[in-house]
Amino acid sequence: MPSASATRIFAAGERIFTEGDPPDVAYLIESGRVEVWANQGAKRLTLSFLGAGEILGEMAVIDRAPRSACADALTEVVVTEIRADQLRERLDEADPVLRSLLIGLLTRYRRGLRAARVGSSGPEPAADNENQEQQRRIADKIRLERELLEAIERDELRIAFQPIFDLLEQRIVGFEALVRWDHPTRGAVSPAEFIALAEETSLIVPVGHYALRKSCQLLAKLDGTLPTHIRPWVAVNISARQSVVPDFADLLARTAEEFGLEPRRLKAEITESLALDYDRVMELIRRCRHHGIGVALDDFGTGHSGLGHLHRLDFDSIKLDRAFVTPLPADTKAVALVRGIATMLNGLCAEVIAEGVETLEQAQTLHRLGVRFIQGWLVGRPQEPSLILEQLLTPPRVELV
Ligand code: C2E
Ligand code: CA
Ligand code: CA
Numbered sequence: 331m332p333s334a335s336a337t338r339i340f341a342a343g344e345r346i347f348t349e350g351d352p353p354d355v356a357y358l359i360e361s362g363r364v365e366v367w368a369n370q371g372a373k374r375l376t377l378s379f380l381g382a383g384e385i386l387g388e389m390a391v392i393d394r395a396p397r398s399a400c401a402d403a404l405t406e407v408v409v410t411e412i413r414a415d416q417l418r419e420r421l422d423e424a425d426p427v428l429r430s431l432l433i434g435l436l437t438r439y440r441r442g443l444r445a446a447r448v449g450s451s452g453p454e455p456a457a458d459n460e461n462q463e464q465q466r467r468i469a470d471k472i473r474l475e476r477e478l479l480e481a482i483e484r485d486e487l488r489i490a491f492q493p494i495f496d497l498l499e500q501r502i503v504g505f506e507a508l509v510r511w512d513h514p515t516r517g518a519v520s521p522a523e524f525i526a527l528a529e530e531t532s533l534i535v536p537v538g539h540y541a542l543r544k545s546c547q548l549l550a551k552l553d554g555t556l557p558t559h560i561r562p563w564v565a566v567n568i569s570a571r572q573s574v575v576p577d578f579a580d581l582l583a584r585t586a587e588e589f590g591l592e593p594r595r596l597k598a599e600i601t602e603s604l605a606l607d608y609d610r611v612m613e614l615i616r617r618c619r620h621h622g623i624g625v626a627l628d629d630f631g632t633g634h635s636g637l638g639h640l641h642r643l644d645f646d647s648i649k650l651d652r653a654f655v656t657p658l659p660a661d662t663k664a665v666a667l668v669r670g671i672a673t674m675l676n677g678l679c680a681e682v683i684a685e686g687v688e689t690l691e692q693a694q695t696l697h698r699l700g701v702r703f704i705q706g707w708l709v710g711r712p713q714e715p716s717l718i719l720e721q722l723l724t725p726p727r728v729e730l731v
Contacts, residue, residue: 336411340403346386351397353390355411359383362407368399370447377443379404391417393436398443425530427475430468471527477513478524482536487511489544490712491564493721494683494705497697501725504563504597506705507545508712509537529569538572542582546589546596548715553591555719562722565597565626570604579617586623594622599649602633608642615644626683631671645680650701652686659695672700693728704728 337360340346346357349368364380377399380386390397391414421429481487491505511519528534549564572578583593598618604611615625624646631651650671657664668684675682684696687706696704709726710718 338409338411340407340409342403342405344403344407346401346403346407346409347397348400349397351390353387353394353397354414356388356391356414356417357386357409358412359386360408360410363404364401364407365404366399366401368443368447375447385412388412388417389436389439392421393433393440395440398440427468427471427530430464434465434468474519474524474527475531475533478511478528478533478537481511481513482540486514487537487540487544489541489548489715491545491548491715491718492705492712493710493718494565494703495709495725495728496703497693497728497730498702500727502562502709502722503703504565505549505715505718506565506599506712507541507548507567509541509567510712525569529571532571534569534571535575538567538569542566542585543589546585546591549595550589550591552715552718552722556722560722561595563595563597563624565599567628568598568600568604570601570607573600573604573610573614577617579614579621579623582618582623583621592622594624597624597626597646599626599628601628602630606633608639611643619644627680629685630675637674641678645678647681647683647703648675648678649683649685649705652706655684655686655692655696655706656688658692665695665699668696668701669699672696676700690728694731697730 338357340362346364359380359382361382364386366377366380366386368375368377386401386409387397389395391412421432424432488510490508490510492508493502494504494506495501496503509521509525511521511524513519525534525537528537545564545566549562553561566582568578575581582596582598586593586596598614600611600614618625626647626649627643627645628649629651630648631654650668654664654668654671658668659665672682681703682701683703683705684692684701685705687693687696687704687708689708692706693704693708709728710721
């Protein structure tokens with residue numbers, strides 16, 4: 331357990347740190363005055379005077395470089411030490427674009443300082459490769475982020491529906507709505523790439539909102555072409571940032587109703603990492619249930635959800651991650667694992683949906699192990715909802731042995 335921040339006192343004239351020192355700690359100045367300075371040939375170049383409430387020595391800690399200046403106490407100085415890991419922890423949690431901008435800024439500052447010290451006004455030395463690569467990645471992200479925002483505004487995102495199949499009744503019972511982005515120059519951008527980017531910022535909220543509205547609109551349109559006894563549901567992916575939107579469950583219900591759908595035709599998929607926040611998820615489930623909206627736990631088995639808490643969260647369905655399905659049926663350990671998981675989840679009265687089912691053998695094995703619902707290329711790839719009609723009317727047969 332690292333020790334708590336310590337207070338230190340420097341006497342007037344005492345050195346706090348020297349150029350070249352390792353960046354082990356930063357300081358919050360509680361009282362007194364500090365001069366930060368560097369050598370400029372034979373001269374002393376004052377960089378700043380700092381006082382109470384200001385932070386000293388954080389730059390080297392942030393970019394893990396040796397100190398590029400010296401700091402002296404001008405009066406008696408009282409400081410609180412800020413450990414490197416305290417600062418770095420916050421930095422690691424920060425938005426990656428902001429973090430890289432900060433590092434870029436520090437690099438530029440140091441280059442400027444170096445130039446000022448040698449009195450050079452010549453060209454700056456080229457940034458090292460790693461730095462350049464990082465800058466390029468940030469620029470790409472910023473560009474992609476702007477383009478994604480424009481794509482939402484211009485209605486350029488699409489929704490694909492992937493069928494979810496009931497092995498027992500041999501019919502398609504619902505769909506998962508998966509967002510697609512056909513970029514004008516980059517081509518199809520994988521959701522794995524742009525959803526992760528959108529989740530880093532609050533862009534996921536408009537993207538999720540778009541997916542929700544579009545899914546409801548498409549489902550309502552599909553209803554118009556189907557006989558009344560076929561009424562599939564649609565599951566939308568909900569990211570952590572969306573779930574904190576106040577009254578999110580009400581928003582789901584309102585959106586469904588706006589398109590003439592009963593709210594129970596919607597399901598919300600949330601990921602395992604979000605489910606770690608039990609109180610929030612419990613409240614979300616409670617409010618969704620009030621409207622008849624089911625909540626599914628997505629990617630089960632990939633995160634770190636404590637099994638001990640699963641019984642407290644009343645999920646309607648649990649989606650077994652593809653990682654468990656792919657090794658079936660050859661891998662006997664995977665078979666044993668899926669059997670155990672299915673037994674446990676059936677005991678909780680949650681529907682089990684296996685993801686990423688690509689072969690008939692996998693479907694048959696899953697059925698044998700107690701899994702009733704499957705999703706995957708075997709039954710259908712994510713596709714244009716208008717192309718799905720045929721599949722709904724004459725569902726594929728998945729022969730069970
Ligand atoms: P997910 O929720 O786990 O979605 C299932 C992913 O598995 C989809 O990838 C789907 O195309 C893919 N998949 C389905 N069946 C098979 C199969 O048999 N074999 C293989 N190899 N893959 C299969 P996709 O469409 O690339 O989406 C990736 C992720 O992006 C989704 O993972 C989901 O987390 C996220 N995502 C997609 N749309 C949205 C959205 O509207 N909102 C949010 N928050 N996330 C979304
Ligand atoms: Ca999902
Ligand atoms: Ca999933």
